[in-house]
Amino acid sequence: DAKTTQPTSMDCAEGRAANLPCNHSTISGNEYVYWYRQIHSQGPQYIIHGLKNNETNEMASLIITEDRKSSTLILPHATLRDTAVYYCIVRVVSGSARQLTFGSGTQLTVLP
Amino acid sequence: DAGITQSPRYKITETGRQVTLMCHQTWSHSYMFWYRQDLGHGLRLIYYSAAADITDKGEVPDGYVVSRSKTENFPLTLESATRSQTSVYFCASRDLAGPTAGEQFFGPGTRLTVL
DSSP: OOOOOOOOOEEETTSSSSEEEEETTOOOTTTEEEEEOOOOOOEEEEEEEEESEEOOOOOEEEEEESSSEEEEETTTOOOOOOOEEEEEEEEEESOOOOOOOOOOEEEEEOOO | OOSSEOOOSSSOOOTTTEEEEEEEEOOOOOOEEEEEEEEETTTEEEEHHHHHHTEESSSTTTEEEESSTTTTBBBEEEEEOOOGOOOOEEEEOOSSSTTTTOOOEEEEEEEEEOO
């Protein structure tokens, strides 16, 4: 799986959009970009994933650059409950079990 | 309850004792995983299973044993617990195919302390 690089930490004001970047310059053509988050003391939670096109769901939007070497997770209206560590993971979907490889992630702190 | 559950949620044991952590999922997902999470190491894969009676080692399998006699259960056993196995353990599952095939669903975790 391709390696990802994320900032160690970020702050965001409550109610504002939180934009979390991720670099994955060695991504292969069949690898997806996944985002998970882990709120303190809880299990990781799936947020969103995408291959080429931008994606949106009820939790967030995922913007992938045209060359696919980087992406941004957007939480449109951050709340205090969005404070968590956010993990960007690049992996293929099909094939073997393909466990997730978690890096260090970005600690997002939403400030009141 | 639907979903993925772990038991116990908290466990304190002594060095040398055998401990079994339970994981149960109600989705009939093919794949199941055990991770441990320690400060400074993030999540590391211990074992995983692609189906009943099929298991394989992950990154840090030493000192652990797994079994999967039924699709929905994936117990993790520490045969002789050591202090270095003090950690938070997460179980996860994912489907083989379908719209959620790429997602892993995690349990709430078991916090294990070995004295």
